[in-house]
Amino acid sequence: MEYKSRPFVSAIVPVFNDSEHLKICLEALEKQTYPKELYEIIVVDNGSSDREKVQSIIARFRQAILTDESIPGSYAARNKGISLAKGEVIAFTDADCIPAPNWIEKGVNNLLKVPNCGQVVGKVDLFFKNPDRPTAIELYESITAFPQEKLLKEYKGGATANVFTFKEVIDRVGAFDASLKSNGDLEWGARVFAKGYVQIYADDVCVAHPARYSLAQLYKRTIRLAAGSYQRQCKNVSSRIQKQKLFLDCLWRNMIPPLFFVFNAFRDSRLQGLNQKIQVSLIMFYVRYVSAWELCRLQLGATSARE
Template structure:
């Protein structure tokens, strides 16, 4: 693809207190095979405690714009980025992701090759801090996190850690619901699908994402995901009865022991030993009960977490 053939791409990256991993993300974007003059990067600081660190990481790159968004939540930050974006193509990734060197080139190619395309969801590959000694949480993440192809087929959306679309699509369907702390990407994808656009999963459009390694990280992620999903379900409910049903369904689902998950883990060839399979099943039990508690907390008036 020659420079003249390359549509301008705006890459939008929300960040919150993660300057170290943002540095790796920007370094990977600096090495793209896509023509350097045909993409811009917009980093939206979503209230980091030390914003000067975010600014210092971006300073070496004159093609990176730093913006600020005070409303908590990555979807509010992405919407802020959209107000600044100049590109015909919009690409989303996260501050803790490492895009492959041909990420932009392949993402744009798939977008252009798909008639009436609304979004391209690329592969998100999980990696461990120490591949020889993965933690129980890392093993769990490796078989559960970011199933882009399944998300697209079942929910008509994909994680914004690796997503491409046309600016014209966003102009038609609107931006993200900034009240959601999670699942806003699936909510947006459903709107794209409802407008009749095609959606594709692209295995070759790759970003790397670190697995969460500790119970603390898992706890924070689980709370955020439950809050986003609960908020999305309540948004879709049309009556008080339906809202009550959402609560009860989510609570009861998470109180049921994950027997089918344990069976699937036992059969999963990505887990190399009985010990790994048992560890992953134990983590899933923990996730279920964290999810049940968080659902109850939200029902009692708690605010969804951004952690």
């Protein structure tokens, strides 16, 4: 299919109880260098308790439309956005992201410049609540969260905080797996790769994302990612014995002390002083063992968390 040099773009933004960040995200999307008549913003509310506030925010932005998805989960919400999208190009970001002014322009340019491109995975820059006094959680996030280039290389996908694709690619490979609460972006990317499309990482396609700063926030993220990764891997096994083996393997990998991580943390120049290096290392132990506990919960029949 031949695309115009400036195709119409549909930017899809799921939101759940985060109207404060959504407003900032939409302000950034309103200031894009891409022609305003060539893009729309589809906000998908995923059952927010402050839905009326979300609606009042949307009303301030001419290019934004609001729709709802009652099925819990960001991938179900993104699928709803896809079903309404008018664009040849689909751009994904999150309500707590702040796209750079040239985000759409650079995303489209990267899609168009590579023959048979099926996915552009962009850069996610983390920032701290108080840059002068980052918490240990923020420091941990700054060296572990959203490793987009690594995710693309190792898993053939990237976090939907910053992804561009063509609508026809989605039509061919299918939408996101709405049963997954996390890792659905990697599962979808693997399907794009399997269909023979080219996938590229582009560090000039940028969004900013706040680092999680509290233990409670990190806990929620950890159990969601642990469940998503495990459930994504379970999709590739069929027998009960294989699933049991996968569970034990994932559990064992989380129970092993993260000594290699600790070694790298002590060598990481982004961590200043012995105190920061020790704190970040201890947080990695916490993440590993919380992940192991979540796997045990799922194995006993618990439901994965949505956030």
